[in-house]
Amino acid sequence: xxxxxxxxxxxxxxxxxxxxxxxxxxxxxxxxxxxxxxxxxxxxxxxxxxxxxxxxxxxxxxxxxxxxxxxxxxxxxxxxxxxxxxxxxxxxxxxxxxxxxxxxxxxxxxxxxxxxxxxxxxxxxxxxxxxxxxxxxxxxxxxxxxxxxxxxxxxxxxxxxxxxxxxxxxxxxxxxxxxxxxxxxxxxxxxxxxxxxxxxxxxxxxxxxxxxxxxxxxxxxxxxxxxxxxxxxxxxxxxxxxxxxxxxxxxxxxxxxxxxx
Amino acid sequence: xxxxxxxxxxxxxxxxxxxxxxxxxxxxxxxxxxxxxxxxxxxxxxxxxxxxxxxxxxxxxxxxxxxxxxxxxxxxxxxxxxxxxxxxxxxxxxxxxxxxxxxxxxxxxxxxxxxxxxxxxxxxxxxxxxxxxxxxxxxxxxxxxxxxxxxxxxxxxxxxxxxxxxxxxxxxxxxxxxxxxxxxxxxxxxxxxxxxxxxxxxxxxxxxxxxxxxxxxxxxxxxxxxxxxxxxxxxxxxxxxxxxxxxxxxxxxxxxxxxxxxxxxxxxxxxxxxxxxxxxxxxxxxxxxxxxxxxxxxxxxxxxxxxxxxxxxxxxxxxxxxxxxxxxxxxxxxxxxxxxxxxxxxxxxxxxxxxxxxxxxxxxxxxxxxxxxxxxxxxxxxxxxxxxxxxxxx
Numbered sequence: 001x002x003x004x005x006x007x008x009x010x011x012x013x014x015x016x017x018x019x020x021x022x023x024x025x026x027x028x029x030x031x032x033x034x035x036x037x038x039x040x041x042x043x044x045x046x047x048x049x050x051x052x053x054x055x056x057x058x059x060x061x062x063x064x065x066x067x068x069x070x071x072x073x074x075x076x077x078x079x080x081x082x083x084x085x086x087x088x089x090x091x092x093x094x095x096x097x098x099x100x101x102x103x104x105x106x107x108x109x110x111x112x113x114x115x116x117x118x119x120x121x122x123x124x125x126x127x128x129x130x131x132x133x134x135x136x137x138x139x140x141x142x143x144x145x146x147x148x149x150x151x152x153x154x155x156x157x158x159x160x161x162x163x164x165x166x167x168x169x170x171x172x173x174x175x176x177x178x179x180x181x182x183x184x185x186x187x188x189x190x191x192x193x194x195x196x197x198x199x200x201x202x203x204x205x206x207x208x209x210x211x212x213x214x215x216x217x218x219x220x221x222x223x224x225x226x227x228x229x230x231x232x233x234x235x236x237x238x239x240x241x242x243x244x245x246x247x248x249x250x251x252x253x254x255x256x257x258x259x260x261x
Numbered sequence: 262x263x264x265x266x267x268x269x270x271x272x273x274x275x276x277x278x279x280x281x282x283x284x285x286x287x288x289x290x291x292x293x294x295x296x297x298x299x300x301x302x303x304x305x306x307x308x309x310x311x312x313x314x315x316x317x318x319x320x321x322x323x324x325x326x327x328x329x330x331x332x333x334x335x336x337x338x339x340x341x342x343x344x345x346x347x348x349x350x351x352x353x354x355x356x357x358x359x360x361x362x363x364x365x366x367x368x369x370x371x372x373x374x375x376x377x378x379x380x381x382x383x384x385x386x387x388x389x390x391x392x393x394x395x396x397x398x399x400x401x402x403x404x405x406x407x408x409x410x411x412x413x414x415x416x417x418x419x420x421x422x423x424x425x426x427x428x429x430x431x432x433x434x435x436x437x438x439x440x441x442x443x444x445x446x447x448x449x450x451x452x453x454x455x456x457x458x459x460x461x462x463x464x465x466x467x468x469x470x471x472x473x474x475x476x477x478x479x480x481x482x483x484x485x486x487x488x489x490x491x492x493x494x495x496x497x498x499x500x501x502x503x504x505x506x507x508x509x510x511x512x513x514x515x516x517x518x519x520x521x522x523x524x525x526x527x528x529x530x531x532x533x534x535x536x537x538x539x540x541x542x543x544x545x546x547x548x549x550x551x552x553x554x555x556x557x558x559x560x561x562x563x564x565x566x567x568x569x570x571x572x573x574x575x576x577x578x579x580x581x582x583x584x585x586x587x588x589x590x591x592x593x594x595x596x597x598x599x600x601x602x603x604x605x606x607x608x609x610x611x612x613x614x615x616x617x618x619x620x621x622x623x624x625x626x627x628x629x630x631x632x633x634x635x636x637x638x639x640x641x642x643x644x645x646x647x648x649x650x651x652x653x654x655x
Contacts, residue, residue, distance in 0.1 A: 070268055071275070187276040190310030190323035193269055
């Protein structure tokens with residue numbers, strides 16, 4: 001069975017700042033990393049991998065995104081595919097999902113597609129569900145852990161607002177995982193790193209993918225980013241320490257001054 | 262050489278950095294205080310493939326190049342201000358390299374698996390009370406006894422004695438086999454420290470206290486023939502390849518420890534105000550910062566050039582002498598330059614810099630040892646001068 005994991009190389013957002021003049025991300029000198037949520041998804045795939053299963057990682061991005069895929073290979077993926085073409089540039093989540101879905105179709109029959117909850121740069125959490133929509137397959141979101149995979153069925157523990165639930169779905173399907181607090185990302189060992197470059201690695205462009213070229217990149221995007229900005233810092237609150245009657249009066253004054261009441 | 266690392270080396274750096282920053286950095290000072298590297302850190306280092314990283318694939322190791330081994334050393338040095346894990350790593354890396362190159366199949370299959378799993382330690386034991394950099398003055402002897410060899414003597418100021426005695430393992434050692442031949446009669450071999458003829462002693466060190474320092478007497482210890490590294494009586498030449506590997510790693514470690522300390526210093530002098538302005542605004546301080554940074558960056562480059570020369574030598578693209586010279590150039594001032602930088606960072610931090618809570622004082626104590634370990638600064642000068650003067654006696 002093919003287990004497909006979609007991953008993204010992202011800037012390490014703990015080090016990203018926004019240029020207040022241009023409202024754009026300052027990427028200079030910021031290291032690129034494998035999206036941590038995607039590493040969780042990959043490690044879930046590795047956990048359930050059976051003897052005859054094959055883990056394929058796919059990423060859409062510039063040639064430099066190879067680094068993230070190599071890390072996936074070092075972590076235990078069997079092969080990697082980088083989707084890279086100038087035409088893919090400027091893709092929103094829909095165009096990205098369409099591109100990834102085209103690559104998945106090209107791979108033929110598969111069992112499970114794994115995606116991280118979201119990418120730490122955009123935080124949209126849309127790509128996974130959109131791929132499932134395009135491929136018309138079931139999806140399980142907010143996955144905490146896979147409980148069982150047998151035959152053509154998958155049982156999973158899924159997070160809910162007030163706890164969890166156990167769900168069941170038929171294969172092929174797509175799952176997006178939350179990253180549980182107990183998850184400790186694996187650091188790839190030296191031996192695996194040395195073997196990573198020897199594993200199959202493919203680079204596909206738009207011609208190789210086929211499909212509708214108008215649906216790739218900026219042309220195929222349904223949304224546009226108008227502006228990126230940091231939300232204003234929350235101002236310090238006012239603490240009223242007076243006796244109850246005086247405190248209420250002061251509060252009323254403040255609320256009325258701010259035209260709340 | 263340009264310091265452009267390969268994709269693998271970048272991955273190695275990232276993986277080791279994440280491990281070292283999360284598992285070692287937070288407990289570094291504690292390791293010094295408790296005089297022990299916790300077993301879970303050693304296990305983590307083993308799982309990551311750091312221990313015995315130069316062992317070949319045939320023996321279960323990743324068979325890393327010297328430059329890649331340098332990348333690991335650099336990341337450990339940035340995370341571990343005490344230098345304890347750096348030593349725990351660099352010794353098996355260097356002497357594992359020698360064992361991998363000159364050891365018998367039987368010895369490699371016996372020693373490497375337990376080194377790689379973190380169960381055993383592999384060290385180096387050449388120093389004696391009256392023989393340090395002057396290896397020829399070694400008094401320990403090794404004699405043939407049928408199919409085996411018998412060793413007698415004493416070794417002193419050796420890293421990892423307690424570790425090898427307690428958990429298992431041994432040290433690569435040198436002894437005179439044919440005393441009348443001088444340095445041409447010395448043999449290198451693997452000596453397990455678990456033999457009953459080994460009696461250990463321990464010496465408290467100034468720094469890098471997470472790993473033990475000590476010595477041991479060797480009383481009629483019998484070793485099998487397959488523990489001999491390379492040809493008998495050729496040990497003096499063989500042992501220098503191990504030294505050089507360790508010296509080049511030490512240069513990179515010193516540069517990283519010094520640069521990490523400067524990072525601490527930069528954060529401090531930008532923040533701390535004295536007489537109405539930040540310390541960084543004083544030329545007396547920022548000139549020193551610039552000088553230290555320049556020297557340490559040069560040192561880092563020299564260290565990697567030395568490591569690259571070791572790699573090229575294995576491919577037949579560099580000579581022994583080229584490597585010796587580059588390694589000695591890198592090692593010569595590594596401790597002095599790093600110590601100078603760290604000492605100034607301690608000074609900038611005032612009384613805190615002198616307290617045991619300050620990471621930089623631990624780094625200074627660790628780095629100070631490298632002016633002596635694996636060949637003194639003075640010997641490095643002798644090597645460079647010898648190469649420049651064409652090996653003649655003047």
